[in-house]
Amino acid sequence: MKLLSSYLKEMKIASRGFYFYIEIFVAIILLLVILVGVDPNPDSKMVEYIYYDMPEEVYEFIIDKDIKEGKIRQIDDTELELKPVEFEVSNKESGEIISYTYEEKKTVLSKTYQKLNPDTGKVKSTIYILDNEEDIQRLSVTTGDIAATITANEEGEFSYRYFLQGYEKERFSNILYILHTYSPDEVDAQRDLQVVREIGVTERMNNQEAVVPVFVTFAGALMGFFIIMSYIYLDKDEGVISAFAVTPSAVWKYLLSKTFVIITTVVISSSIIVIPIMRLKPNYLLFYMFLMIITYAFAALGLLVASFFDSISKAFGVLYLTMIALMLPAFSYYISSFDPLWLRFFPTYPVLQGFKGILVGQADLAYVLTYSLVFLVAGTLLLALANIRFKKSLSV
Amino acid sequence: MISVKNLSYSYSNDEKLAVKNISFEISKGETFGFLGPSGAGKSTTQGILTGLLKHQMGDVMVAGYDMKKVQNERFNKIGVSFEQSNVYSKLTALENLKYYADLFDGPTRDPHELLKIVGLDGRENDRAGEFSKGMKHRLTFARSMINNPELWFLDEPTTGLDPAIAATIKDIIRAEKAKGTTSFLTTHNMYIADELCDRVAFIIDGEIKLIDTPKSLKQKYGKKLVEVEYVKEGQLYKETLKTVEDADRQKIADIVKSYDIQTMHSKEATLEEIFIQVTGRELI
Ligand SMILES: Nc1ncnc2c1ncn2[C@@H]1O[C@H](COP(=O)(O)OP(=O)(O)O)[C@@H](O)[C@H]1O
Numbered sequence: 235m236k237l238l239s240s241y242l243k244e245m246k247i248a249s250r251g252f253y254f255y256i257e258i259f260v261a262i263i264l265l266l267v268i269l270v271g272v273d274p275n276p277d278s279k280m281v282e283y284i285y286y287d288m289p290e291e292v293y294e295f296i297i298d299k300d301i302k303e304g305k306i307r308q309i310d311d312t313e314l315e316l317k318p319v320e321f322e323v324s325n326k327e328s329g330e331i332i333s334y335t336y337e338e339k340k341t342v343l344s345k346t347y348q349k350l351n352p353d354t355g356k357v358k359s360t361i362y363i364l365d366n367e368e369d370i371q372r373l374s375v376t377t378g379d380i381a382a383t384i385t386a387n388e389e390g391e392f393s394y395r396y397f398l399q400g401y402e403k404e405r406f407s408n409i410l411y412i413l414h415t416y417s418p419d420e421v422d423a424q425r426d427l428q429v430v431r432e433i434g435v436t437e438r439m440n441n442q443e444a445v446v447p448v449f450v451t452f453a454g455a456l457m458g459f460f461i462i463m464s465y466i467y468l469d470k471d472e473g474v475i476s477a478f479a480v481t482p483s484a485v486w487k488y489l490l491s492k493t494f495v496i497i498t499t500v501v502i503s504s505s506i507i508v509i510p511i512m513r514l515k516p517n518y519l520l521f522y523m524f525l526m527i528i529t530y531a532f533a534a535l536g537l538l539v540a541s542f543f544d545s546i547s548k549a550f551g552v553l554y555l556t557m558i559a560l561m562l563p564a565f566s567y568y569i570s571s572f573d574p575l576w577l578r579f580f581p582t583y584p585v586l587q588g589f590k591g592i593l594v595g596q597a598d599l600a601y602v603l604t605y606s607l608v609f610l611v612a613g614t615l616l617l618a619l620a621n622i623r624f625k626k627s628l629s630v
Numbered sequence: 631m632i633s634v635k636n637l638s639y640s641y642s643n644d645e646k647l648a649v650k651n652i653s654f655e656i657s658k659g660e661t662f663g664f665l666g667p668s669g670a671g672k673s674t675t676q677g678i679l680t681g682l683l684k685h686q687m688g689d690v691m692v693a694g695y696d697m698k699k700v701q702n703e704r705f706n707k708i709g710v711s712f713e714q715s716n717v718y719s720k721l722t723a724l725e726n727l728k729y730y731a732d733l734f735d736g737p738t739r740d741p742h743e744l745l746k747i748v749g750l751d752g753r754e755n756d757r758a759g760e761f762s763k764g765m766k767h768r769l770t771f772a773r774s775m776i777n778n779p780e781l782w783f784l785d786e787p788t789t790g791l792d793p794a795i796a797a798t799i800k801d802i803i804r805a806e807k808a809k810g811t812t813s814f815l816t817t818h819n820m821y822i823a824d825e826l827c828d829r830v831a832f833i834i835d836g837e838i839k840l841i842d843t844p845k846s847l848k849q850k851y852g853k854k855l856v857e858v859e860y861v862k863e864g865q866l867y868k869e870t871l872k873t874v875e876d877a878d879r880q881k882i883a884d885i886v887k888s889y890d891i892q893t894m895h896s897k898e899a900t901l902e903e904i905f906i907q908v909t910g911r912e913l914i
């Protein structure tokens with residue numbers, strides 16, 4: 235009862251303050267920026283990986299023909315890096331699933347072409363030709379780009395095996411142009427659609443969706459950490475903590491009700507972004523559970539830090555460094571070639587990975603639940619420590 | 631209600647003591663005044679007795695609880711009014727009291743009634759942030775009564791208030807005393823101490839110089855003052871002299887012998903004069 239009343243009081247105070255609206259305002263602005271400013275599937279970056287499963291003469295003939303017709307042009311060969319990856323390939327028609335595991339890194343040299351728009355002559359996409367199907371599958375799954383194997387039978391008819399990540403219905407029209415001369419109908423008749431999915435993280439996100447895990451991670455972690463500290467220092471400045479300290483109510487109730495306020499704010503601001511962009515994809519039950527636990531844990535960290543300093547200016551150094559450290563994993567999220575092992579020890583790393591899965595509706599349940607438990611326990615320990623610290627230092 | 635033995639406190643946890651080895655007892659129903667200039671250690675003592683400052687040295691029992699142990703439920707019996715007002719500026723006067731009331735286990739007083747007696751009726755739904763300093767102080771004061779405390783800590787209850795409001799506050803303290811509330815009141819205002827307290831302690835530089843009732847203090851020190859007005863070389867002089875000090879006695883004799891006395895009577899000293907007499911320092 236005290237906890238509820240305390241929570242309602244803190245909510246009232248928060249809703250009459252500044253930080254509450256800042257977070258919501260930032261969420262709305264970001265939503266607008268994403269919706270208006272980010273093209274979900276920009277054509278300009280189209281990349282295709284192709285494997286011609288046919289005698290070299292046949293394939294060279296096709297390429298030469300396309301070059302002569304001005305459809306493509308050759309550029310310098312490219313060195314492609316194939317990362318270790320685990321994935322499965324499922325055949326849309328037969329439902330058959332095959333798993334692949336590659337543990338070694340591998341570098342291949344690939345013939346590289348640019349596909350041109352026949353009308354404007356502008357580059358439409360980059361095409362890498364590789365000499366086996368595994369490599370193109372691997373590249374497709376790690377980069378999210380389209381791959382296809384083109385086969386010729388004895389009658390000289392071509393058939394296509396596409397490797398997609400499953401979401402790009404709209405992009406399918408684009409792949410029909412992968413190279414050729416054939417009309418879409420013809421291709422459709424001969425296609426053999428395969429879906430490649432990386433194990434662990436599965437469905438790819440479009441550019442708009444890709445912003446969301448980062449936002450919710452930092453809404454939960456950073457805002458939880460930073461805003462709860464601001465609230466504590468507001469209370470310290472007003473001296474209301476001393477007034478609280480001479481009541482029979484326990485300190486942990488005060489701390490917990492602050493934490494709940496932060497969780498409420500984070501849930502609201504995250505929903506503003508997540509619901510319009512991810513729509514029905516996420517498992518919302520899992521999403522809100524994970525979000526609340528993450529916010530709880532980082533708010534508890536903020537409380538502990540706040541208990542060591544009696545003003546926000548004194549806490550600023552620690553605050554700043556912690557925020558930077560928590561943000562680092564975002565670099566590896568955006569720059570996939572930057573994924574050093576040490577980065578995995580940052581607490582926001584698993585948070586980001588967890589959200590990525592949950593938001594596309596293909597969470598690795600064991601992963602999410604394990605980390606939920608870890609953060610729940612860690613948060614509770616931090617809160618217990620903060621409680622001890624605050625009991626000692628409430629009067630300052 | 632309160633028993634303090636050999637209490638010392640250092641903010642820096644070293645030999646620099648803000649409160650030095652003080653001892654006193656406060657019985658149930660008593661209004662006990664801590665009188666001393668600012669920086670004497672009054673608020674520090676209140677801080678230790680309320681548990682806001684961590685207990686360091688000495689034995690302190692408050693409302694039956696040993697202050698070496700932390701027992702939150704003792705606050706159901708205790709009310710604390712702070713020297714610096716500390717209310718939520720974003721909450722209204724009424725909300726401030728209501729939410730505070732929810733923190734206690736037992737029955738609490740009607741917030742409307744409390745706001746009325748401190749003269750904040752009509753402002754119930756205004757945010758405390760819009761209040762003047764005096765109004766915030768009254769709200770802090772009203773809040774300290776919300777749980778019907780048996781033991782009431784009042785740190786400078788009238789400081790900074792205009793005289794009319796100070797008079798209201800004094801009336802409230804008297805009314806609470808009539809109900810049997812025990813109060814620990816700190817002040818640097820000797821009138822307050824004189825009017826409200828059953829006993830006062832003179833505190834200076836963290837040390838208690840004496841503890842007595844205002845009445846007995848006046849009896850002990852008051853009669854021994856002589857105020858004399860006399861004419862010397864055509865000019866009127868006025869002096870207050872102590873009959874206990876040889877130099878002053880000699881001076882009285884000289885004046886009587888040499889000059890024309892206009893008026894001369896023994897005078898009851900104010901607590902302030904007694905304070906100066908006892909401690910050699912002024913109450914500021
Ligand atoms: N938070 C604090 N940290 C360090 N010293 C303090 C603190 N509060 C008070 N003091 C010092 O302790 C002494 C007693 O202060 P205080 O109890 O506030 O006096 P009073 O209430 O009688 O005016 C003063 O010398 C004061 O400077």
Ligand SMILES: [Mg+2]
Nearest residue numbers: 672673674713
């Ligand atoms: Mg003081």
